[in-house]
Amino acid sequence: MTYLNVRSSSSAAMRRRKPLLCALSILKPDFILLDEPTNHLDNIGIEWLESFLKRYTGAAVTVTHDRSLINAVSDIISELSPHTKKFAHFKGGYKHYLEEESKRRLRLIEERRFQDKELKKLKSKTAQAQSRVKARIVRSGSDRDKLSYNNKEQRAQKGITGLVNQMSDKVEQLNDNLVEVIPERLQVSFDFDGLSAFSSLLGITVVEVSKSYQKQIFANVSFTVAKGERLIIQGPNGSGKNTLNRILMGLTEPDHGSVSISGNAVVGYLDQEQENLPLEKSPLQLIEEDTKINASRQTAIRNFCDFGIYKWHDLKTPQKNLSVGCRRKSQLCQIIMRKSSILVLDEPTNHIDFPNLEVIEDALLTFPGIIIATTHDRYFTEKLATRVIDLSNYGSK
Ligand SMILES: Nc1ncnc2c1ncn2[C@@H]1O[C@H](COP(=O)(O)OP(=O)(O)OP(=O)(O)O)[C@@H](O)[C@H]1O
Ligand SMILES: [Mg+2]
Known part of the structure; x- marks a missing residue:
C-alpha cells in the first residue's frame, strides 16, 4: 500500500500537490483516496486530474467540494448529514444530487408527518x-x-x-424509528439595505498594471469593471492572482500602471489566506468592534444566523478555534455589513459546503455592486461570471 499525503493546509504545500498527483499515474494504485484534491490546483491541474479519474479503472473515493469534478467523474455521492450524522447515498453527479436531495427532504417530511x-x-x-x-x-x-x-x-x-x-x-x-427530518437549506439573506443606492458611476479601472518580484509576474493588465458586472480572474498557480487582488486593494504597489475606483466605492476584500482576520476575536466581536459597521448586536446576530453561524457558542468563540469555513463566512458577513459596493473575493468557494455555496452564490447573483472574484471553481465561474480574464495572457513567465 502506498500512501500519498495530498492533504495539507498551507498554500505552498498545496502547490506541491501537483507532483504528488502525477505520481498517481506512475504508481497505478488499485484504490485511491483523495482529500480535497482540487483545492488550490489551477485549471491545468484540475483538468489533468479530471481526465486521469475518467480513465482510471480502479476504485476512487474523493472527498471534495468541487462540483464540476463531481459532475464529471462521480458515479455515486455519499453525503454525511450534519443533522442525522448518517450517510445518504445519491447515484450520479452533482446536479442530480441537488434535485434528489431536495426531493428526499420532502419525502422525509411526508413520511414523518x-x-x-x-x-x-x-x-x-x-x-x-x-x-x-x-x-x-x-x-x-x-x-x-x-x-x-x-x-x-x-x-x-x-x-x-x-x-x-x-x-x-x-x-x-x-x-x-421516527424519520429524522432534515431542516430546510439555510437561506442566506444579505443585508442589502441602502445598497440599491449605489452610484451608477461605480467602477474600477485598471490601466497597464505590471508587477515583478524576482521575476515578472504580469505586465500591462488593463480592464474596467462597471456596476452590476461580475469579473472572474483566473490563472495558473503563481500567475499573480493574489498579487493583483492586493494591488486592487491598495495593499501592494504596482511597478507600473494605476488602479482607480470611482463612485464613492467601499471595497470589501475576502482574502485567500485570511491574513486580515483577527483570529483572537469572536465573530460577534469582529462586527461589534468594527468602526465601519454601525449595527446593533441584534442585527449582527441575525446576519450571522443568515450565514449559517447560528450556535451561540460559535458566535462567542475566538475565530482561531472555529473551522476555516466558519471563519470565511464570518469574514464575508463583515464585508457585507460594511455595505461594500465592490467585493473582491479570493477563492470564495474554498471551505464552504454545497448547500451554503448554492445560497451564497444565489445571493451574489443579486448583488447590485461589482464583484471581482478569483477562483478555480468552474461551477462558480459558469454560474456567476459576466466576464473572465486569464492572467496567463498577461505575460506571466
Ligand atoms: N511579497 C512577495 N515577495 C516575493 N514574491 C512574492 C510575493 N508575493 C507573491 N510573490 C510571488 O509572486 C508569484 C505570484 O504569487 P500569487 O500568490 O499572487 O499567485 P497566485 O496566482 O495567487 O497563486 P495561487 O494560485 O497558488 O494562489 C509567486 O511566485 C509568489 O511566490
Ligand atoms: Mg492565490
Whole structure:
C-alpha cells in the first residue's frame, strides 16, 4: 500500500500537490483516496486530474467540494448529514444530487408527518383502552353468578391489558424509528439595505498594471469593471492572482500602471489566506468592534444566523478555534455589513459546503455592486461570471 499525503493546509504545500498527483499515474494504485484534491490546483491541474479519474479503472473515493469534478467523474455521492450524522447515498453527479436531495427532504417530511399522525392515533387509542381497564371495578361475590361474572370480567380485562401492551409496544417501536427530518437549506439573506443606492458611476479601472518580484509576474493588465458586472480572474498557480487582488486593494504597489475606483466605492476584500482576520476575536466581536459597521448586536446576530453561524457558542468563540469555513463566512458577513459596493473575493468557494455555496452564490447573483472574484471553481465561474480574464495572457513567465 502506498500512501500519498495530498492533504495539507498551507498554500505552498498545496502547490506541491501537483507532483504528488502525477505520481498517481506512475504508481497505478488499485484504490485511491483523495482529500480535497482540487483545492488550490489551477485549471491545468484540475483538468489533468479530471481526465486521469475518467480513465482510471480502479476504485476512487474523493472527498471534495468541487462540483464540476463531481459532475464529471462521480458515479455515486455519499453525503454525511450534519443533522442525522448518517450517510445518504445519491447515484450520479452533482446536479442530480441537488434535485434528489431536495426531493428526499420532502419525502422525509411526508413520511414523518404520516408517522406523527399514526403515533397520535395510537397514543389516543392506548389511552382509551387504558381508561377502560381502570374503569372496570370487579364486584366481589360468593355465589356462582357473581363468580362467573368476575371470571368473564377478568378475561375481558386481560384482553384489554394485552391490547394496551401491544399498542404501547407499537408506540415504542414507532418512536424508535421516527424519520429524522432534515431542516430546510439555510437561506442566506444579505443585508442589502441602502445598497440599491449605489452610484451608477461605480467602477474600477485598471490601466497597464505590471508587477515583478524576482521575476515578472504580469505586465500591462488593463480592464474596467462597471456596476452590476461580475469579473472572474483566473490563472495558473503563481500567475499573480493574489498579487493583483492586493494591488486592487491598495495593499501592494504596482511597478507600473494605476488602479482607480470611482463612485464613492467601499471595497470589501475576502482574502485567500485570511491574513486580515483577527483570529483572537469572536465573530460577534469582529462586527461589534468594527468602526465601519454601525449595527446593533441584534442585527449582527441575525446576519450571522443568515450565514449559517447560528450556535451561540460559535458566535462567542475566538475565530482561531472555529473551522476555516466558519471563519470565511464570518469574514464575508463583515464585508457585507460594511455595505461594500465592490467585493473582491479570493477563492470564495474554498471551505464552504454545497448547500451554503448554492445560497451564497444565489445571493451574489443579486448583488447590485461589482464583484471581482478569483477562483478555480468552474461551477462558480459558469454560474456567476459576466466576464473572465486569464492572467496567463498577461505575460506571466
Ligand atoms: N511579497 C512577495 N515577495 C516575493 N514574491 C512574492 C510575493 N508575493 C507573491 N510573490 C510571488 O509572486 C508569484 C505570484 O504569487 P500569487 O500568490 O499572487 O499567485 P497566485 O496566482 O495567487 O497563486 P495561487 O494560485 O497558488 O494562489 C509567486 O511566485 C509568489 O511566490
Ligand atoms: Mg492565490
